[in-house]
Amino acid sequence: MTVLPTALDTASADYTANRDAMLAKLDELEGEHAKALAGGGEKYVARHRKRGKLLARERIELLLDPDTPFLELSPLAAWGSEYPVGASMVTGIGTVEGVECLITANDPTVRGGASNPWTLKKAFRAHEIGYANRLPSIHLVESGGADLPSQKEIFIPGGALFKHLTQSSAAGIPNLAVVFGNSTAGGAYVPGMCDHVIMVKERAKVFLGGPPLVKMATGEESDDESLGGAEMHARTSGLADYFAVDEEDAIRRARLVVKRLNWRKAYPDPGPAEPPKYDEEELLGIVSGDLKVPFDPREVIARLVDGSDFDEFKPLYGTSLVTGWAALHGYPVGILANAQGVLFSAESQKAAQFIQLANQRDIPLLFLHNTTGYMVGKEYEQGGIIKHGAQMINAVSNSRVPHLSVLMGASYGAGHYGMCGRAYDPRFLFAWPSAKSAVMGPQQLAGVLSIVARASALAKGQPYDDEGDAALRAMVEQQIESESLPVFLSGRLYDDGVIDPRDTRTVLGLCLSAVHNAPFEGVRDGYGIFRM
Structure with a gap:
């Protein structure tokens, strides 16, 4: 037995x-x-709801098949950093029309869904998982683009996001963008590089440069709708494949797109x-x-x-x-x-x-x-x-x-x-x-540093400061202990949760x-x- x-x-x-x-x-x-669940806090959640919009996790819940689980990934991203826990994005795996999908959703209650350095790392990890496991991806988009004060950490690596989308498409892994609000500047390339695009009437705004930037660059006067509104993209530019009347309609249409993918797993479920x-x-x-x-x-x-x-x-x-x-x-x-x-x-x-x-x-x-x-x-x-x-x-x-x-x-x-x-x-x-995870245990690491410092003093013929050594050991142990904890490591995306x-x-x-x-x-x- x-x-x-x-x-x-x-x-x-x-x-x-x-x-x-x-x-x-x-x-x-x-x-x-x-x-992470609190998003940008009560003030910004209330403002978002007042505009008649669903929260990121509510959008995901409506998208998923009823009574099916959602495996959220990297929920503690950015923990311990200067940025909000969760990194202004929700990522995970869920079932839509019987198809396991990678799902990403900007959280517009956190600085308008703007991407900070941890948002990028979280998105990259999600794409890595989706690509390795051949999961169709659905991107619920509402983001003001890059968090400009941190642009130096975002601009150069951020371009890989678009590369990942196109590589997935080239590998035959479908991707779908549902645009609920802003998707501007570099973010406009997210729907631009997805296989299927749905935009919400009078809500979606997709343009490389908004009216102020166009005015500065060309002197042209324009407005959001004519420059990048959902109806314009559905009727004129052709960027939008589907024109949704509201958020619920957009999610319904997204489910229909997945239903029509004719997607099959490589191996059948074992039952x-x-x-x-x-x-x-x-x-x-x-x-x-x-x-x-x-x-x-x-x-x-x-x-x-x-x-x-x-x-x-x-x-x-x-x-x-x-x-x-x-x-x-x-x-x-x-x-x-x-x-x-x-x-x-x-x-x-x-x-x-x-x-x-x-x-x-x-x-x-x-x-x-x-x-x-x-x-x-x-x-x-x-x-x-x-x-x-x-x-x-x-x-x-x-x-x-x-x-x-x-x-x-x-x-x-x-x-x-x-x-x-x-x-x-x-x-x-x-x-x-x-x-706990680190190069070694806190006591061992502190002890190694102490032995090395003591040997160095002896080699130089100098007296060793035992009181200072005890303080150093205590400080190092405390530092390594805090850096070994799972929330610290998860905040840096060294695990998936x-x-x-x-x-x-x-x-x-x-x-x-x-x-x-x-x-x-x-x-x-x-x-x-x-x-x-």
Whole structure:
């Protein structure tokens, strides 16, 4: 039998403490998400509504098929920056007329939907996901263009947005723009480069230069409607394919366009799947608030995979990394999950072999992170930890099956790379509120700096300031701790969102469904040299 047993004691003091710590983190996370949901604040939301307009998320809700989920991406973008949380844009994946689509929506309550540097990064990440997974894209447009005070950070990289649209079209991935308001200057190229364009009567304004700029550039007197109104573009310029009488009509027409795409997924949906044997609610109490306390990742796997059925690979070898085969919402997956944190030579070689097997079988990989990195020390260096870790990273780097990553606990150092961190292009990467990620743990990093500074003083024959050293260590620990937190990392788009552990199975199911829109084939003979 390959159904996982459980040893989780939900009545224990440790479980209760872990659960309480996770719930406290989730409460904090809810407060940060609320900032994104608030948009530009009550004043600007009220002004937007007074104009008879729907909010960005209301537009998305009307667009989606009834009672279907929306997987929002990067909701905390720009957290900790000078710009509002959410980066004045909503992005995500949802189902429209039975078709999984990438959806982006400007939030016009935040500085008129103007794009700041984080808006660009968020849009680029959304396009990356859409392109990799061959998802038709729908862009709900209402933006004043670039946030001009930050133009130096927007203008040069911003042009890639139009490149992404045209490359998607060239690859046969449909894209659709629904223009609800302003789409001016460079933003006019969004509808200009989409396959299908819908504009709302007396609302949409699409022009390269508005009346003031035209007056300054040419001396010509003009007005919004004759220069870039929806009716003009529908009757005269031909930029608008459909002329909508209001926002609801525009959304209805967008759904019709998607219905007529004749779009097919590369792989059929697998149908209903058996749920796990254990309650997803119990995921709240598995990871300790202190990441130095280990946990068995099988307890997590047992609450994620279909029927809690997990066929473990090499269970007696390299035991601090759990590997094995399972199904998740009917989709086959290979799972790599850190058990005791540290990756040794055996774990690295085991991972490399397992990744190669998944590629031979065309099976997507799921990485569940809780690692402090590869083991250090004379014994391990002499035993070849560098070349063995390199084998694992080589395998991850060159693997061609889709990768999904979830940061449950620690994800430090090169272990983050070997477990398919952001730099290794996982199709999706999410974090739990308990996760932390950095070059190393705060205490270790501060200690390394202290040792180096002490050695430097000794080499120069200078006395060492122990009091100053203690202050430096405390400052560095605090800095690294704050920079390791998931909201900090999510704000910089180093993940696709911080999720409630109880939602993990659903989120991964949505991701697996998305990746099966595009055909994929594992690598057979394209790996680099494995140092033996």
